[in-house]
Amino acid sequence: MWPYLDKAICAQIRSATEPMFAEYVGKYQIEAIEFDNLSLGTIPPEIHGLKVCETNEKELVLEPAVRWAGNPNIVLTLKLLSFRITIQLVDLQIFMAPRITLKPLVPTFPCFATVAVSLLWKPDVDFGMSILGGDIMAIPGLYQFVQKTIKRQLASLYIWPQALEIPILDSATVAVKKPVGILHVKVVRAQKLLKKDILGTSDPYVKLNLSGERLPSKKTTIKKRNLNPEWNEKFKLIVKDPGSQVLQLQVFDWDKVGNHDRLGMQFVPLKFLTPYETKEFKLDLLKHTDSYDPQDKKQRGKIVVELMYAPFRADSGKLEGTQDGYSRKESGFDRTSDSEVFGGAGLLSVLIQGAEDVEGERHNNPFAVVFFRGETKRTKMIKRARDPLWNEEFHYMLEEPPLNEKIHIEVMSKRTGFSFRSKEHLGNVDINLTDVVHNGRINQKYHLIDSKNGVIHVAIKWVTA
Known part of the structure; x- marks a missing residue:
């Protein structure tokens, strides 16, 4: 060599x-x-x-x-x-x-x-x-x-x-794209939409999402019997690559029975946006993304949206804890008043990296479940493992910093075959998010409560735009 x-x-x-x-x-x-x-x-x-x-x-x-x-x-x-x-x-x-x-x-x-x-x-x-x-x-x-x-x-x-x-x-070949900013979307109105109902009207709503994302689409409310609906509804979407991602807008006619009819669609490349600058778009709705099909002469109406891309601030998070530090208690210690912490909307990222020495009484197919603000998210199940590696990240878009809040994580095991007692609790931990807000980031191993030797490795990050 x-x-x-x-x-x-x-x-x-x-x-x-x-x-x-x-x-x-x-x-x-x-x-x-x-x-x-x-x-x-x-x-x-x-x-x-x-x-x-x-x-x-x-x-x-x-x-x-x-x-x-x-x-x-x-x-x-x-x-x-x-x-x-x-x-x-x-x-x-x-x-x-x-x-x-x-x-x-x-x-x-x-x-x-x-x-x-x-x-x-x-x-x-x-x-x-x-x-x-x-x-x-x-x-x-x-x-x-x-x-x-x-x-x-x-x-x-x-x-x-x-x-x-x-x-x-x-x-x-190895990069996993991380969130770099927030796209603020305001769906303002639509005009002269197609008539899809028998009575000569439509019940429109808008679905919006970013290309390259597997997250569920955001939806506006449904405006009953209206061809010129006014929404003025705001949404926030997580941006990972502003140079290549595209905002996809689809207008549907809601139907009580059967599939909803698509009235039209449009898309906006994020590369057309200047950071922190709000821009209004008045877009002609198309039948599909095969841009401007000469055979498609039908007027499908317009949609008006306002967009603003806000990149996250440079990461100034501090690494919390020693290299081999463990904690059985909830993280947290006395601080100055919360008013000293910068407020505003941001993104909370929770990375469940893995666990060590998790062992069930009847089976060992561990997975982690994250509970926060009424949402439940879970990792994949690793079969026959005491030291599972998940490396799965979950994102929460928040209007305010999660001060004085906790995130609850449980490690469970599930029997792969049929059983009346198919799930087993392997341990849990509560993490105080005040540390994350003040430090920007924590990356630590926590001893699992109700587990003899079990440890879970979690990295949590808070970024604001």
Whole structure:
């Protein structure tokens, strides 16, 4: 593996040093600075100890102690006036403690998408410089000056939390699109709709949703016997990709019996919206999305909507809890008054990552159920597992921050065959959401109540637009 790392590291060195060299070209009569040879040689670094750190994130953190006394071939040429001065790096030795983070962990080989490398402290670097056969590092004071300069440069670039990130997998193949904002929709009115009922009228309502979403469509109220309905109803939709998503609007005629007839439809690409700017659209209703079919001459009426896209604010959430911290009690502690917390609408995201040591008396097919504000959402069932991994996320669009509210999570098991006692309770936990509002995010493992050793891993995030 070392020959491939050699080429990759050397390419990174070239790209990092080129702008540094460019600053000196044209000064002090310097015409050019370039590498004649750049290779780290055939001797790989040695690893003296390895620490593996556990975190609550989807990542693997490695902290090796690395020592390297190699045989590099690094030759730098300095063109000064009409002279070529060759500088060779000799007797290079390095001792450093990098932090290597493999993230995020994904179910696609090699199971991580990016390698992030940073340094825990300034590395120890020892070397000599040979110019015209002589070691200039023997000049008094020069060695210490060069050492300090190199350490300072490396520290400014890669001392943790700064990092060099190396992509491994194409982000398009592993990325799960996360919510990035809220689309505010006001369905204002429709005009001159088609007559679908026997009495020469219609009972219209509007269904609206964003492309690429599996969430149920939003619906307006039904306006009975009205071809020019006024709604003025407002909705909020979760946006994941404003560059490609489209708002789909469909107008239906409600029928008490049978299927509802579609009166017309339209769509609005979100890329036409400017963030935080309300824009009104007056749209001709179409029979279908096959845009402007020349054979479809029938006038289907118009629909008027007002749209505003509000991106979420930059995430400033703090990670709550230690790396291996657990909590049996509800999260929460004394705070200043709630009035100090910024209010307003936002999105509460609940990620049920997994559980450990959940065991039933009769069967072990665990799934998690989330209860919040009268809504019940559940993960998929994992058969015959004591340490299930769900990685399922649920979203709640809220008008106000969930201060002093709790979210209740239960872990259940369900028998796959027929049984009178098919479900079994494996444990539960209540999480206080005040912490989430104040911190922006928590990511923690909680001991399950009514479980001997069971633990559930939950990440909750609150973002506002």
